[in-house]
Amino acid sequence: MTQPIPQPGTYALDPERTTIRADVKAMFGLSTVHGTFRLKDGEVTIAGDPAGSRVQAVIDAGSFASGNQKRDSDVTSARLLDAKEYPQISFDGTGVRQDGQDWVVSGSVTAHGTSVPAEVRVTEARSDDGTARFRATARLDRTSFGVTNQKGVVGRTVNLVIEAVARPT
Numbered sequence: 001m002t003q004p005i006p007q008p009g010t011y012a013l014d015p016e017r018t019t020i021r022a023d024v025k026a027m028f029g030l031s032t033v034h035g036t037f038r039l040k041d042g043e044v045t046i047a048g049d050p051a052g053s054r055v056q057a058v059i060d061a062g063s064f065a066s067g068n069q070k071r072d073s074d075v076t077s078a079r080l081l082d083a084k085e086y087p088q089i090s091f092d093g094t095g096v097r098q099d100g101q102d103w104v105v106s107g108s109v110t111a112h113g114t115s116v117p118a119e120v121r122v123t124e125a126r127s128d129d130g131t132a133r134f135r136a137t138a139r140l141d142r143t144s145f146g147v148t149n150q151k152g153v154v155g156r157t158v159n160l161v162i163e164a165v166a167r168p169t
Helices: 069-076
Strands: 009-013 019-026 031-046 054-065 088-099 102-111 114-128 131-141 154-168
Touching: 031 069, 031 131, 031 154, 054 069, 054 102, 088 114, 102 131
Parallel strands: none
Antiparallel strands: 009 031, 009 154, 019 031, 019 154, 031 054, 054 088, 088 102, 102 114, 114 131, 131 154
């Protein structure tokens, strides 16, 4: 059975009710660091034909929080994300296709001044109390954005888990 999608229309992502978790291996793969980013803004447009749907989301690159202030400062510093120079991470999803029970949003992520193709896998989509709710995952290779410092100390692959809430506009 395919995941249902909310009714066609335009939905504003709610930054206060949306969570973006980033997980990355650390210390040569011996541990996993869990952190979060804050959503700044975003919009989901669901078309009658899902292939015509779109997603735009902007994340505050300087908002990384793992519970370790030194680590958080290192991640947002010029050594990694360089959030001062590149304050936003954005996703522009330009189409949706079905893949088994999930929906896949194809598009691009722009971070650290570089745009790369990306796919976000929507594993849950539902309407609830007048809102649309989505659970999605994505996997990014940080080196494709030119973020190559800290090899071994910080893993190459970043796994994202997105819990998003959006309301009709």
